[in-house]
Structure formats: structure tokens, C-alpha cells
Amino acid sequence: MLKAIHYINQFFGQVGGEDMADYEPEIRTGTVGCTQIFNSLAKDVEVTHTVICGDNFMASRTDEALARILAMLEGVEFDIFIAGPAFNAGRYGAACGQVCKAVKEKHGVPVITSMNEENPGVELFHKDMYIFRGGNRATFMKQDMEKLAAFADRIARGGKLLPAVMEGYFPRGIRHEVFLEDIGREPVMAADRVVDMMIAKLRGEPYQTELPMPALDRVPVAPAVKDLRKVRLALVTSGGIVPRENPDRIQSCSATKWGKYDISGLEKGFTAPEYKTIHAGYDPEQADRNPNVVVPLDAIRAYQREGRIGEVDDYYYTTVGTGTTQGEAARMGREIAAVLHERNVEAVVLTAT
Amino acid sequence: MCNLTNIAKTVGVNKMVPTVSVPYPLGNPQLRPDDEWALRYHRTGVALDALETDVSEQTIFPVKI
Amino acid sequence: MKLEIGKFFVKDMVFGSKTGYSRGVLTINKEEALAVVKEDSHITEADLYIVNPGDEVRMVPVKEAIEMRCKVSGGVMFPGMTNPVTPAGQGRTHALKDCSLIVVGKHWGSFQDGLIDMSGPFQRNTIYGSLKNLVLVGDTDEEFERREQQKKNRALRWAGHRLAEYVGKCVAALEPEEIETWELEPVNRRESIVQELPSVVYVLQPQTQMEAMGYNTLIYGWDGNHMLPTFMHPNELLDGAVVSGSFMPVSSKMSTYEHCNNPVVKRLMKEHGKTLNFLGIVMSNLNVAMDQKQRSAYMVAQMAKNLGADGAIVAEEGYGNPDVDYIQTIVELEKVGVKTVGISNECTGRDGASQPLVALDPAANALVSTGNVSQYFELPPMKTVLGELESMGRDGLSGGWEGCVRADGSLVMENNGMFCSDHISGFSVKTCMDY
Numbered sequence: 001m002l003k004a005i006h007y008i009n010q011f012f013g014q015v016g017g018e019d020m021a022d023y024e025p026e027i028r029t030g031t032v033g034c035t036q037i038f039n040s041l042a043k044d045v046e047v048t049h050t051v052i053c054g055d056n057f058m059a060s061r062t063d064e065a066l067a068r069i070l071a072m073l074e075g076v077e078f079d080i081f082i083a084g085p086a087f088n089a090g091r092y093g094a095a096c097g098q099v100c101k102a103v104k105e106k107h108g109v110p111v112i113t114s115m116n117e118e119n120p121g122v123e124l125f126h127k128d129m130y131i132f133r134g135g136n137r138a139t140f141m142k143q144d145m146e147k148l149a150a151f152a153d154r155i156a157r158g159g160k161l162l163p164a165v166m167e168g169y170f171p172r173g174i175r176h177e178v179f180l181e182d183i184g185r186e187p188v189m190a191a192d193r194v195v196d197m198m199i200a201k202l203r204g205e206p207y208q209t210e211l212p213m214p215a216l217d218r219v220p221v222a223p224a225v226k227d228l229r230k231v232r233l234a235l236v237t238s239g240g241i242v243p244r245e246n247p248d249r250i251q252s253c254s255a256t257k258w259g260k261y262d263i264s265g266l267e268k269g270f271t272a273p274e275y276k277t278i279h280a281g282y283d284p285e286q287a288d289r290n291p292n293v294v295v296p297l298d299a300i301r302a303y304q305r306e307g308r309i310g311e312v313d314d315y316y317y318t319t320v321g322t323g324t325t326q327g328e329a330a331r332m333g334r335e336i337a338a339v340l341h342e343r344n345v346e347a348v349v350l351t352a353t
Numbered sequence: 354m355c356n357l358t359n360i361a362k363t364v365g366v367n368k369m370v371p372t373v374s375v376p377y378p379l380g381n382p383q384l385r386p387d388d389e390w391a392l393r394y395h396r397t398g399v400a401l402d403a404l405e406t407d408v409s410e411q412t413i414f415p416v417k418i
Numbered sequence: 419m420k421l422e423i424g425k426f427f428v429k430d431m432v433f434g435s436k437t438g439y440s441r442g443v444l445t446i447n448k449e450e451a452l453a454v455v456k457e458d459s460h461i462t463e464a465d466l467y468i469v470n471p472g473d474e475v476r477m478v479p480v481k482e483a484i485e486m487r488c489k490v491s492g493g494v495m496f497p498g499m500t501n502p503v504t505p506a507g508q509g510r511t512h513a514l515k516d517c518s519l520i521v522v523g524k525h526w527g528s529f530q531d532g533l534i535d536m537s538g539p540f541q542r543n544t545i546y547g548s549l550k551n552l553v554l555v556g557d558t559d560e561e562f563e564r565r566e567q568q569k570k571n572r573a574l575r576w577a578g579h580r581l582a583e584y585v586g587k588c589v590a591a592l593e594p595e596e597i598e599t600w601e602l603e604p605v606n607r608r609e610s611i612v613q614e615l616p617s618v619v620y621v622l623q624p625q626t627q628m629e630a631m632g633y634n635t636l637i638y639g640w641d642g643n644h645m646l647p648t649f650m651h652p653n654e655l656l657d658g659a660v661v662s663g664s665f666m667p668v669s670s671k672m673s674t675y676e677h678c679n680n681p682v683v684k685r686l687m688k689e690h691g692k693t694l695n696f697l698g699i700v701m702s703n704l705n706v707a708m709d710q711k712q713r714s715a716y717m718v719a720q721m722a723k724n725l726g727a728d729g730a731i732v733a734e735e736g737y738g739n740p741d742v743d744y745i746q747t748i749v750e751l752e753k754v755g756v757k758t759v760g761i762s763n764e765c766t767g768r769d770g771a772s773q774p775l776v777a778l779d780p781a782a783n784a785l786v787s788t789g790n791v792s793q794y795f796e797l798p799p800m801k802t803v804l805g806e807l808e809s810m811g812r813d814g815l816s817g818g819w820e821g822c823v824r825a826d827g828s829l830v831m832e833n834n835g836m837f838c839s840d841h842i843s844g845f846s847v848k849t850c851m852d853y
Contacts, residue, residue, distance in 0.1 A: 202694075226405070352361070
């Protein structure tokens with residue numbers, strides 16, 4: 001039997017309604033209010049403690065509320081953390097998300113909650129936890145609790161978890177391959193799936209894409225640099241140009257490392273063979289002949305001599321972008337950006353291969 | 354500065370300067386060394402101009418060489 | 419154009435004194451078969467094995483899979499490659515079914531090579547795990563690429579195709595157990611009842627991104643990198659005009675076996691005249707530079723539109739930057755009013771959290787997903803290895819890395835190195851789902 005802790009708000013904790021929304025966080029041994037429903041449904045998981053907090057308290061004093069709740073959990077043994085269901089209650093949904101996220105980060109246990117698709121908490125927290133698709137009001141309490149209890153039981157039994165649509169939680173931005181037979185579906189060949197989809201699309205009948213287009217990344221546009229003569233500019237590349245000996249052993253493929261190397265002495269640009277590419281995703285002949293074709297340091301130096309630009313950072317920043325997952329690339333990007341920021345770099349020319 | 358501007362657009366890059374190809378973004382082995390330099394100098398210059406230009410949406414800055 | 423495929427269903431494969439076929443038993447004279455392999459003096463070592471589904475056998479580095487066939491009338495096998503350029507897709511071809519020929523490097527692997535298990539938890543990951551396989555294991559004197567990550571694998575691949583035809587010829591004079599007929603009339607000479615059905619093209623984007631020659635998909639022996647999109651009759655593909663290359667991370671690969679048996683094309687042929695009017699194949703390519711990608715996308719869209727296509731299925735043999743060719747082609751087709759469906763794999767990272775394709779567009783609203791190249795696998799040891807297990811970690815195979823092979827013969831790898839396992843040709847019984 002696994003032990004669970006259940007987070008609920010002041011209303012479902014039977015403390016009071018809106019007038020009690022500033023209720024301070026507290027932990028009680030055993031079940032309170034709707035928590036009993038969970039225990040009556042789950043077979044292999046039992047709620048041992050209930051945490052109650054007023055929605056306004058959580059919304060207005062979030063850091064304090066989370067710190068106090070995490071402190072309350074010190075020394076309490078538990079395997080799973082459950083919050084809600086929050087239905088379509090916005091503040092309650094956000095509270096469930098925040099608490100689950102904090103508990104997952106600190107304790108590393110599975111965290112599960114339930115919200116209606118209209119609840120803004122879904123958009124905010126679906127990547128961080130299992131949020132089950134719930135009803136829009138409290139009359140769905142039993143149905144929503146059933147989903148949470150069933151899923152908690154499956155975690156307890158160590159069963160293989162199914163795709164989001166089958167389990168009933170909102171997709172977390174994670175995609176894995178599956179054999180159709182493993183999820184209880186007819187093992188229809190991709191050839192038949194694609195032709196059936198073609199026929200449906202031609203007839204204007206409904207069909208379901210197997211790869212829903214994720215929302216495109218949008219980045220706020222940085223304001224233009226007013227005058228390049230007055231700022232420090234740096235060169236960054238994913239083209240794998242490194243000092244000959246590749247001192248940091250940056251990988252040629254699926255890179256997880258990046259390097260920063262001194263170019264302050266390179267007045268005429270990169271020289272070969274002192275610099276070369278280690279990128280396995282393109283033919284290296286031209287880059288090895290003249291690394292400036294990948295990172296145009298020679299042209300940058302020319303503009304510097306002419307007074308078109310001012311200072312060039314003493315370092316350039318490099319990694320390999322082939323077979324590199326977007327997740328790793330984003331992490332390296334954040335790390336490089338942090339260093340650029342520290343070094344007061346205000347403009348970057350990034351070359352990608 | 355990249356050749357595959359579609360990928361750059363997809364990941365959210367706001368200012369893009371097209372380059373020659375994947376293996377030699379700012380070179381071209383088919384050109385004479387002088388012409389290759391002119392190309393690199395020009396496109397790098399377009400990138401510098403782009404840094405000083407305000408844009409409201411994802412923008413590909415045209416190049417002449 | 420009409421093509422007959424005469425089928426011989428192999429129930430058992432054995433070595434014996436005379437290469438021949440009788441009542442489901444395929445017998446191979448090993449000595450004679452190896453002589454065909456060694457016609458090329460670059461083959462320094464070669465041996466043949468027979469493996470069956472359920473055998474405790476692992477094969478790596480696998481370079482190619484080919485269906486054993488021969489032409490009985492109307493042309494040659496693999497025109498422009500192992501035989502002179504001759505039109506393909508007409509007359510009679512005899513094929514040994516339920517089996518294939520697998521080409522394995524005795525020692526050395528390359529980026530595009532992969533692994534096949536004949537039993538155990540990963541047997542199902544490639545269709546070859548459930549076929550009876552004649553396995554050619556060989557080495558060559560191609561010193562120039564011995565230590566290169568990218569290999570042309572020319573001697574072994576050509577040997578495989580010669581051997582496939584040699585074995586196939588043993589049924590040339592026999593009466594097939596079943597005959598499949600593939601026929602499509604010229605696009606403007608079809609009955610009105612067919613013309614009234616929605617018209618569809620199949621757009622194939624085979625791997626052709628290597629600028630150096632010798633690595634890419636061949637079309638009538640011509641390197642696909644030097645080709646612009648063109649129109650083909652489906653029978654040409656089904657009859658060996660297209661030969662798989664030696665470049666792509668292997669879970670994305672379409673082997674020559676798969677080109678000859680392309681199940682999307684076969685299904686479209688079966689729908690032809692019933693639900694669809696199958697116009698044919700637009701043979702496109704995959705490119706390196708943006709202008710090349712865009713050019714092919716425009717040309718495909720133009721060709722589809724002016725052939726009168728209402729719909730198109732686009733298949734991409736690859737992932738990563740070829741996703742730009744894939745998505746852009748879908749976008750251009752949709753722009754000219756051709757309703758388009760795509761089929762390819764994804765790369766979402768081991769944690770599954772990365773963007774599935776490197777290029778995205780809302781116009782790509784109907785996609786079939788055949789697998790995730792970065793799915794992480796842990797394979798138990800296997801009794802017998804044909805080839806060299808160490809190649810997976812040593813030679814830059816796309817799914818392996820230094821240290822991925824353990825001393826006890828177990829290994830960890832990414833799907834990327836599982837031979838043809840995403841079966842973008844259409845055999846895949848996998849998909850990707852949100853978690």
C-alpha cells in the first residue's frame with residue numbers, strides 16, 4: 001500500500017467558502033472532506049495526510065505558502081502527491097499546479113491533479129505534471145476522483161503508463177513511440193493509416209493527424225542595437241568550429257557540450273589548421289580549409305578596423321548542431337546566453353550550419 | 354545567419370540572414386577567393402545592419418551577393 | 419503499363435547441392451552463390467548463413483535488405499545498377515516471398531548501418547525479424563573508407579543485389595503459386611468512371627543528400643542528388659528501378675526490399691478504380707540547401723497540380739534537416755489546392771520532450787508518424803551475432819556510441835540504429851503519442 005498526501009482548498013477542506021479563502025496552510029492527519037472519496041476508490045494507495053490552504057492565501061502569498069507546505073511535509077513519508085480536483089476554479093487550479101510542482105521538485109514523487117480543460121492551470125502546468133481531464137464543476141467530484149484513484153493505483157502497481165489520451169491526462173509535451181498492439185489497438189500498418197487518412201481528407205470526413213503541430217516557438221523581438229560602435233559584439237556558432245585539439249571534447253554529433261575560446265589574438269580571423277570543424281553533419285572540407293566560412297571572424301575584424309563596429313568579445317562560443325535534440329540545444333543556448341550577459345555582450349552574430 | 358531559414362523560423366528566430374549552404378554558410382568553393390571574400394563581407398554586413406534594425410515580426414534580411 | 423509478380427512462398431531455406439526451389443523449400447548452393455558474391459575482386463571475405471524468425475541471432479552492421487527476384491520477361495533486375503539500363507515495371511517478375519537477403523559487414527559498420535534481432539523483445543522492431551533470411555556476411559578491401567563514418571559500402575551492396583538476382587533466377591522457369599498483377603493506364607486514357615474518382619499521387623522523397631557520389635538512392639542507377647523531381651509509374655518502383663542508398667540513419671531507411679514492396683503504393687494500386695484514381699509517383703529527392711529544397715517543393719506541387727491530383731501522400735526517408743523538404747513540399751502542395759497527407763518518423767529525444775520535426779507548419783495537418791528515432795533501447799545478449807557487435811559502438815552507427823556495447827553482449831542504443839525500424843515505406847505498426 002502506497003502512501004499519499006492530498007492537497008485541497010478551504011472549501012473542499014470544509015473550512016469555509018470565499019470568506020475563508022485567506023485560510024493559512026495546515027496539515028491534518030487522515031482524511032478531510034473529499035479526501036475520503038479518494039480512499040474509498042483507491043485500492044493500493046491510501047491518503048494519510050491532508051493539506052488544506054485557502055485559495056487567496058496561495059494566490060497572494062505563494063512563496064510563503066509553498067515554503068510552509070514543504071516544511072509541513074518534512075519527515076512525513078509519502079509516495080504520491082495528489083491535488084484537487086480543481087474543476088474550472090482558476091485560483092484552485094493554479095494552487096494545485098504550484099503545490100504539485102513544488103512537491104515534485106523537492107521530493108521527486110509522482111504528482112497528479114485534475115482540472116477542467118478551461119481551467120488556466122492546465123496551460124500553466126500541463127508540462128510539469130499529470131493533470132487529468134476533469135469536469136467543470138464540483139458535481140463531477142466522484143468521476144474525477146475515480147480517474148485520480150485509478151491512475152494512482154496503476155502507479156502503485158508499477159504498470160506501464162499509457163499515452164495521455166488513453167489515461168485521460170493532458171499531454172505533457174512529451175512524445176514517445178508505441179507499438180499499436182501495446183496500447184490495445186489493431187496493429188494497422190502505417191501504409192493503410194496514411195491512405196485511409198488521405199481518403200478521409202479528400203472526402204472532407206474527420207480524421208486525426210498522428211502528429212498534431214505543436215505551437216510554434218515565438219520569441220519576443222529584442223530591441224535593435226542603437227549603435228554597434230558602442231557595444232560589445234560576440235560570435236556564436238552551432239557549426240562546430242573549435243581549436244584543433246578540441247580541448248573540451250565537444251561531441252561531433254548529439255552534442256551536450258559547448259565551448260568558449262579566446263580569439264583576442266586573431267586579428268585577421270580564424271586560421272587553419274589551428275581551427276577546424278568537428279561537426280559530423282556536413283562535409284568538413286571547406287570549413288577545415290577556412291573556418292571563417294562558418295564563423296566570419298575575418299569579416300568581423302574588417303568591419304572593426306573600418307570602425308563599423310566597436311568591441312568584439314574576447315571569446316567566441318561554439319557547439320555542434322547535428323543530432324542535437326531541441327531540449328539540449330535550448331539548455332546550451334540558455335547557458336551561453338547567461339555567459340554573454342555576464343560579459344556585457346549586447347549583440348550577437350550566430351551562424352548555423 | 355543560416356541556410357535553412359525554415360528551421361530558424363520554426364524555432365523562433367526573429368532576424369535571419371540567408372547563407373550559402375550548410376557546409377559553407379559564408380563561403381563558396383566555386384568562387385574565386387576575392388569573390389568569396391566579397392560575399393562573406395557583404396552578408397556579414399547585412400547581419401550587422403540587421404542588428405541595428407527594429408522589426409515587429411520574424412524577418413529575413415535580403416542579400417545581394 | 420502492366421507488371422506481373424509471380425510469387426513463390428518460401429517455407430524453408432536450406433543449403434544444398436543445387437540452387438533451386440521446390441514446394442516451398444528454397445535450396446542454395448553455397449559455393450555457387452559465393453562465387454557470384456566474389457565476382458567483385460573487392461570482396462575479400464564472404465560467407466552465407468540462413469536465419470529464421472525465432473533464432474537467437476543478432477545481425478549488425480546490416481547494410482541492406484533485398485528481395486530475391488528475377489525478371490522473366492520485359493527487362494532486368496536493378497537496371498542501371500547491377501544490370502544495364504533497361505525500362506522496368508513491365509512483363510513478368512518472379513519473386514521469392516516471406517524471405518529476404520540481408521547484407522552484413524563482417525567487421526566494419528557505418529553511419530547508415532543497423533541491427534536486426536531474430537528473436538527476443540526486439541524481434542518485432544523490424545519486419546526482417548519475421549522473415550526467413552539468407553544472410554551475406556562479408557568484408558572488402560575498400561581501405562579508403564575503412565575508418566570513415568560515412569561508407570559507400572559499394573562492394574557489399576552490389577554483391578547483395580547480384581546475389582538476390584542469382585537466387586531469384588532459380589524460379590525463373592517455374593510456375594508461380596500466385597500471380598499479382600499491377601496495372602495502371604496512362605493518366606489521360608482512363609475510363610470516365612475512374613477519372614471521376616479523386617486523383618492521388620504518391621510523392622517519394624528518398625535520401626539523396628550526400629553531395630559526393632556513391633551514397634545516395636539510385637533511380638535506374640542514377641544518383642538522386644543529381645535529379646530533379648520526376649514522374650514515375652508505380653510499377654517501376656515495384657520492379658527494382660529504385661535502389662536504396664548508404665547514407666541515412668538507419669531507422670529512417672527504406673531498403674531496396676521495401677522499395678520493391680512499398681505497401682503505400684500497393685494499397686493505392688488496390689484503391690485505384692474503387693475509391694481513388696492513382697495517377698502515379700512523383701519521385702522527388704532530399705536536398706541540403708534551402709534553394710534546392712524549395713525548388714523541388716515547387717516542382718512537385720506543379721507536377722501534382724498539372725497531373726490533376728486532388729490529393730498527395732508525401733513520404734520522407736529521413737529526419738532532421740530533410741524535415742524542411744518534407745514540410746515545405748506539403749506546404750506547396752496545399753497552396754496549389756492538393757490535399758496532402760505525410761508519412762515519416764519523428765525525433766523527440768530520449769526524454770520525448772523535443773520538437774518532433776525541425777520544421778513545422780500548420781498546413782501539415784494530416785501526418786502519419788511511424789516512430790521516434792531517439793527511443794532508447796536496452797537489448798539483452800544474443801547467443802549468436804552475425805557481423806561484429808562492437809561496430810555499434812565503434813564505427814559511428816547512428817544509434818550507437820562509444821561504450822554502448824557491454825562485455826556480456828548486451829547493449830544500449832537508440833532506435834536510430836535499428837535496421838529500417840521506422841518503416842517509413844509503410845510497414846510500420848508503430849506510431850508516436852503524447853504522454
